[in-house]
Amino acid sequence: MTMPTRADDLTHHLARLGFARPQDAARHLTACALDGEALHRVAAACAEAPDPDLAAAQVCRWIAITGRVPSSTFLQRLAAVLGLSTSLGAFLSRHPEQADLLRDGSALAKPRTRKGLSDAALRALHTDEDPRIALGIFKRRELLRVACRDLAGGTSVEEVGRELSFLAEAALRAALVSLEEELPAPAGARFCVVGMGKLGGEELNYSSDIDVMFVFDAPGESRGESKGESLGVAWASRVAEGVLSRLAATTEEGQAFRVDASLRPEGKDGPLVRSLASYRAYYERWAKPWEFQALIKARMVAGDQVLGREFSDLVRPFVYPERLSPEAIREIRSMKARAERVLASKGVAVREVKRGPGGIRDIEFAVQLLQLVHGRRDQSLRSANTLEALAALAHGAYVGDDDAADLAGAYRFLRKIEHRLQLAQERQTHTVPENEARRRTLARSLGFRDTPTRPALEGFETEWRRIQALVRRIHEKLFYRPLLERFAQAPALNPDAAQERLGALGFRSPGRSLKFLGDLTSGLSRRAQLMRTLLPVMLDWMADSPDPDLAVSTFRDVALRVGGNSAALAALRDSPPVVELLCRVLGTSKLLGEYLLHVPEMVPALADPRTLQRKTREQMLAEATETIEWRGDPSARDSAIR
Template sequence: MISTNNLPAELVATAATAWQHIAEHSDTAAIAALEQSLAAHPDSAASLPGMLACSPFVAGLLRRQPGLLTGLLAGGLLQRSLEDGELMEELEQLLAAPGAELGPVLRRFRQRHMLRIVWRDFSRMADTLETVRDTSWLAETCIGLTQSYLHNQLETRFGVPKGRFSGEPQQLIVIAMGKLGARELNVSSDIDLIFAFPESGDTDSTRRSISNTEFFTKLGQGLITALDQITAEGFVFRVDMRLRPYGESGALATNFAAFEEYYQDQGRDWERYAMVKARPITGDPQRGAELMATLRPFVYRRYVDFGVIESLRGMKQMINAEVRRRGLQADVKLGHGGIREIEFIAQCFQLIRGGRDLGLQQRELLRVLEECSKLGCLPPESVAELRSAYLFLRDSEHAIQGYLDQQTQALPAEPLQQSAMATVMGYDTWDGYLAALDEHRNRVAGHFRDLIAEPESDREEPVEELPLWDEDLDAATLAGLGYEQPEQSLEQLQVLQHSSRVATLQVEGRERLQQFMPRLLLACAEAEQPDRALQRILPLVTAVLRRSAYLALLLENPPALGDLVLLCEASPWIAQQLERQPVLLDELLDRGSLYTAADRALLAAELQQQVARLQPGDLEAQMDALRYFKASHVLRVAASELVGRLPLMQVSDKLTWIAEVILEHVIAVAWADLTARFGQPQRDSDGYGFAIFGYGKLGGIELSYSSDLDLVFIFDADAQGVTDGERSIDNVKFYTRLGQRIIHILETRMTMGQLYQVDMRLRPSGNSGMLVSSLRGFRSYQQDTAWTWEHQALVRARLVAGDPIVGQGVDDVRREILCQPRDATALAEEVVSMRERMRSKLSPAAHTVEFDLKQSVGGIVDIEFMVQYAVLAWSSRVPDLARWSDNIRILETLAREGLFEQRESEALIDAYLAFRSAAHQLALQQQPGVVPGERYRELRENVEAIWKRLFRAQVE
């Protein structure tokens, strides 16, 4: 007799009766063997009364087949977790046995392992995730081997199905949907499946050839019957095929081309929602991956998809309505605060942001929630509450379903089952369990309620009262709103209204435009110059008409619309960037980051997080990510500068850091690509043996919004060495290809344009020189061949990315060259002559009454030439001048060392900062760097005076 000491009183009789029935319905030898096994495994024996009391399903199995438990105990399977592939190996052996029949083998296999799964779950030998994983493995194993078994049978009758175009043998791809797709199957669940095959065609039988569609339809029908049919031994898994294209009226099996066409042309938002968890589980893995890749653009938009919000809002309303209509409050899945609400929360973020945040393109719910926390979609404490509730609710679901092996999530109403469920869940009473359940469900319901809020009614009313978009719109209405040029603004609006782009809009896009335009006009009316704001934003509206999800983003986020108006009114450059790259509208969603430009460490960390989510080796995805990273952070710098949060020096610092972080990553990407093909080059150190030196604005830490990158590539490795890969190439060729690949990544035009335009003309021998120079060759060129202007350029050179050991070697050469003794008079003559030639060839404004900030007398270049002259002339006796590459710190050093008077240094610094600040502001206004001649007159005169003093003293 079993011991029932640890059971609640009301369950003692149930356990005792169940054990009595097992003994009465089994032969003596079977009971003796079971009792002997239980005696050898006291922990399992202690669990037996609870299993019999809390699961009539388990009690029934043991009454009919006590040997199931004996076998599990003897084999040690009940006491440990399964390894991946273990179920597959066991079922293969069972099906290969002489006389094995598919149907009975599958059902006995299912009974054995469902006993194991429920036992381990109810006795808490397994946690929730192991239970759903093992149940999913069980389903996958049965589906995969059944498909293989039936496929072989059909091939003997009809031949091998061949692709019409490829001629290759075809296999059925079973796509698991829902919980099976995510390996989250519960212990008594339907399995949602879709059948697909790669190509149309026919089987190769000469006697009974049939089409591939017919072949795979027969295979699908056989698979469903083998799993779903109820026999004397029960069933394997209930199969639901309603999620396939066209639902129950659609073909049972669809080729890839028809599959893709359906989702491109007719796929609906709820099908996107369903496809989030889709996973191929049979057939050729490569072909399955190809199919899912074609569906990814349907499921995950390339941008933050606020266009799906209205559909999700509708789904949410349907969920709430269904709970009320069907009285599902007692359902742990479908009811208030249930599993479905947690799933909806996670999948909402997947559909809205999964196209850009690739970490959300996962199937497992808990992983998605964790990613939501990392991305800031949900606070960590909310994710912790949702995770805890999810595990509690899934355990509850298993306690309900494992009771009778029935597909239900309804809380029991019968007292005995309530007591059994409370016991499985670890509570002494049903009321105690219900209190814990209510606490979890109330938290979930709160998060669900906060997700995708309904439109604010008080925001709707004033917009709807004004005829701000349809034919009733007139100049008087705009004037009443504060537009100063209402006729001109009206004309621009009418051009948009009557454009072919608007005329050909789908219904959804037209409705969004009609909702959006009144809000845009009201938002622009709040600007200082409404007409200018509207004029700059309308091209963006035109650009996104066919991607109206961007309009939805602004509709759903009024503060983002306000920031759009603010930034576009302030800067046509920003308006143009947003027009060219509407995906940047996503940046308006987080005002904290929009107006806070990150420092270098944060930039590097953020880029690393973004690329870590990409598929290894996907160069195009890496290049896309880099372009978005650059564009988004440059936008943040511009926004911060416009609102006065960043002074000039910090703007240039931030823009330079962005470039440096990108270059460092580009080297890593190019290096990984080349070493995968050719192996690593032979070199003395562990680093790349390769460095990028930045010249000009990049070297001087003075980048502006549209600066090119002046780069020089240097390697330090044995020129006679070779790479260690199977396709070995010499070191020089490897590093040349590395440089070419870096330029390719930087300059290739993609959807978001180029990363940077690269200028390599400052490398040794210029355009006629090698793309990548050796350190030895660089030193030789600088010592023996370089012109004075090349030594001037070297003043503003510094390591910006790559191997620091190589970088130190190049910097040693740089300092050595800069600190060489020079004839000051001859140097001054060369510098002055070069400056005059430059001015004569460049800006026409340099010779007019206007002031070209860069090229005119007393402008930026004059200051730079004086600094470069000073470094070349005096570093031999003041080596500290060669330490810096930026003009400000060199000027400060000149004053500190007494080479310039303090007032001269300060005058040059003041002028340099003022001119560069003006150039930045003009760039944001998309205006040339030219101002009226009277502006900055005093600063210019100071620069001119210092120039004359410096060079007259040397030349005369």
């Protein structure tokens, strides 16, 4: 294709390609003194970028600096990144040679490993550069590679978050290794860095703070024998301060990472480093429920691995205690509500993809609350990663398959929005801009394009609003699930003591009842998994009925009759009051148990409040008439009436 070279013709051509400011783009292109073929390639590549005008400005600046016009594939990759990110555009202006990593398709085809990134970070620190500058260059070079892979498509949100987390870990490990070389440890002293938040969950964004806590141990610390500030404390404090300085210092390369240590005990008012004994003392006496919720994400990311495991062992019983108090659940719910009110008062809730209604926090809080309640007995739920925990909740029948799939898809969509927002200027933001042009760029970066029937921006905003409504609906169902406090208080049912407990609860034949419970909970079916979840609270409900033995035997028969009926299982999982009602009714009336065995479809109907509403004589007559009038056979009419 011949590219027009006259200024007016070029401007009109660029306007047809979709440039919003074609005169400016034409000026950038002509300033590069490109021949017709090169001009065409550059214009075409920039036209496909999220923001064609920004791409033209930044690509042409790179060409002017280097005097090179990239090959077509290289150019497409460069334009895609520079058509969204001004921060990476500035980085390539300072270090134009770093763009060459976009040449090698094989190097971009797969993610780098944790070890590969750690080795590269260490090599960067052993150059002649100031270590703070070296880490900044290393971080943005890798950010350029990840962004290129991400914007090209085919890279999952999980993979992007994992690579960005590996990158932060690599910088932390390199900084720690270099500091330990400069500051030798006192005899027997150990130190490690615990990742929290998105770092702990391997879910970092392009501009996330990296949340950390610092742990040390030294002779005498574990037994509380240290007097005053020991050598171990002084050394560990210097190391921790050095890590913060090396990663968070502002240089001509900006900050490598913003490091936030405020999730530690007592926050910014507390000591920067603590021993294991000090962490234990704080969590035993002073910690709030939200602090234990935050520890779901705790993961050792740098330093002494044995010490990291000891810290994990220490905090696990606090995160997943034998019984979780109802006050803890209420406090977590109240904290979430307070945060929403604060956001609403600022007038940005509707544009917030993280904290607004139907946002990322709705998914995270619902998942984490279910982890706190059910993870005490089910270790498969104890993942620091949101999507892994959600998958485990679905596998264990704590969340329905459809709800879990919807939340997982929504989480990926919302996190992708968050990634694009932060990549643009490498700023920690979660707010979709008010400016229409910037929202259009966001939509294009997510793959939305104008069609004959709908602009890209409309397509994006329609899908985003659909996702928000979906997430909010499922969040409210899970986060405010009825009787969740009862599940939190229910103790685990120890098989060895189960028969004794049944006897204590008033079951006349505990051995026989135990067999019936085994029929309900054995195996890998969804029904069995769900019954294992419900069992600890079901026993109390059955024990409160007039005949607990009748309740357990009839409930067993009804549950087996229901089998894998998805509607019935959903009613039992999502509506614990239905389970409570069944336990009490089946332990009261043998007749009603026999009825449910013949009409198992009544089980899901019990979740509908209208089912149990009082009916007038006229309503019952009308329903009876409707039931039999179309049946011609008398025996069929008799059966229907029964």
